Amino acid sequence: MPSLSPPFSSKPQQPQAPQAPESAPILHLEQVTKSYRSGRFCLHNVDFQLAAGTFTLLTGPSGAGKSTLLKLFYGAEQPDRGQVLVQGQSVNRLQGRALAYLRRQVGVIFQDYKLLERRTIAENVAFVLAARGLAWSEIQRRVPAALSLVGLADRGNCFPDALSGGEQQRVSIARAIVGHPRILLADEPTGNLDRHNALQVLKILQQLNKKGLTVLMTTHDPHLVEMAQAPVWQIKSGRLSPVNNRDILIQP
Ligand SMILES: Nc1ncnc2c1ncn2[C@@H]1O[C@H](COP(=O)(O)OP(=O)(O)OP(=O)(O)O)[C@@H](O)[C@H]1O
Numbered sequence: 001m002p003s004l005s006p007p008f009s010s011k012p013q014q015p016q017a018p019q020a021p022e023s024a025p026i027l028h029l030e031q032v033t034k035s036y037r038s039g040r041f042c043l044h045n046v047d048f049q050l051a052a053g054t055f056t057l058l059t060g061p062s063g064a065g066k067s068t069l070l071k072l073f074y075g076a077e078q079p080d081r082g083q084v085l086v087q088g089q090s091v092n093r094l095q096g097r098a099l100a101y102l103r104r105q106v107g108v109i110f111q112d113y114k115l116l117e118r119r120t121i122a123e124n125v126a127f128v129l130a131a132r133g134l135a136w137s138e139i140q141r142r143v144p145a146a147l148s149l150v151g152l153a154d155r156g157n158c159f160p161d162a163l164s165g166g167e168q169q170r171v172s173i174a175r176a177i178v179g180h181p182r183i184l185l186a187d188e189p190t191g192n193l194d195r196h197n198a199l200q201v202l203k204i205l206q207q208l209n210k211k212g213l214t215v216l217m218t219t220h221d222p223h224l225v226e227m228a229q230a231p232v233w234q235i236k237s238g239r240l241s242p243v244n245n246r247d248i249l250i251q252p
Contacts, residue, residue: 024088025049026183026214027073029240032082034068042068044238046082050216052182055209057228058218059243060235066218069235070185073216074106075099086183104132107176107184111191113168115160115175121147122156125175132179146178147171150204166197173204177213184208186217190224198224 042065071077150170190198
């Protein structure tokens with residue numbers, strides 16, 4: 001087990017956010033419009049629903065609004081109009097502690113791994129649990145389990161710069177899931193990886209999905225879309241629509 005020095009404080013755990021009935025979509029946009037001050041329209045009257053336990057890909061040209069859509073779901077951006085619901089709860093209206101509880105249900109990973117360079121791999125993964133006030137014994141139980149799920153059980157004592165890009169992305173997946181979220185939003189997680197590592201990351205995300213995690217992943221990569229064999233949605237000119245013919249994504 002990786003050694004974890006305890007620089008982390010332990011606070012009492014907070015009660016869980018209320019959960020919507022299982023039949024409700026776990027991720028839901030209702031007539032959402034979002035633009036930026038630059039005047040750029042990202043989403044225009046978009047309706048979108050994902051059921052719990054699904055694995056879905058989101059694609060579209062650069063600048064179309066893929067990251068923006070994910071940001072709406074983890075509360076980093078607000079819609080101009082419409083409702084953004086996560087587990088049936090409106091993200092728009094939640095504030096303070098209620099929003100914090102809801103965000104615990106949502107793990108996020110990015111193209112750049114955002115690891116703390118001066119912390120070991122185990123400490124990077126532990127950090128989020130310590131910030132939530134989990135007991136030290138629980139942190140020591142969960143961190144090796146999360147690292148094991150991404151195939152890095154023996155790398156906990158390493159620092160990030162000793163790991164390859166693919167391994168660093170796997171650490172960021174461990175960090176995103178160690179809090180046991182129900183949803184994982186993956187924003188172009190394979191964008192910096194070669195094909196082998198990209199497929200490995202895809203495989204891990206699919207394995208986590210099989211264990212019940214709802215995964216929404218953005219990608220530009222037609223090869224990955226082909227390999228994933230999952231439903232694909234495309235954002236283009238402010239509209240979001242399902243892609244029925246994957247061939248249209250394979251462009252020269
Ligand atoms: N904070 C912001 N302020 C102003 N404009 C923004 C902001 N964030 C994004 N944009 C603009 O909104 C549009 C959509 O950006 P977004 O990052 O969501 O696109 P994307 O589809 O994820 O692009 P890429 O595939 O290149 O990552 C772009 O034109 C971008 O320049």
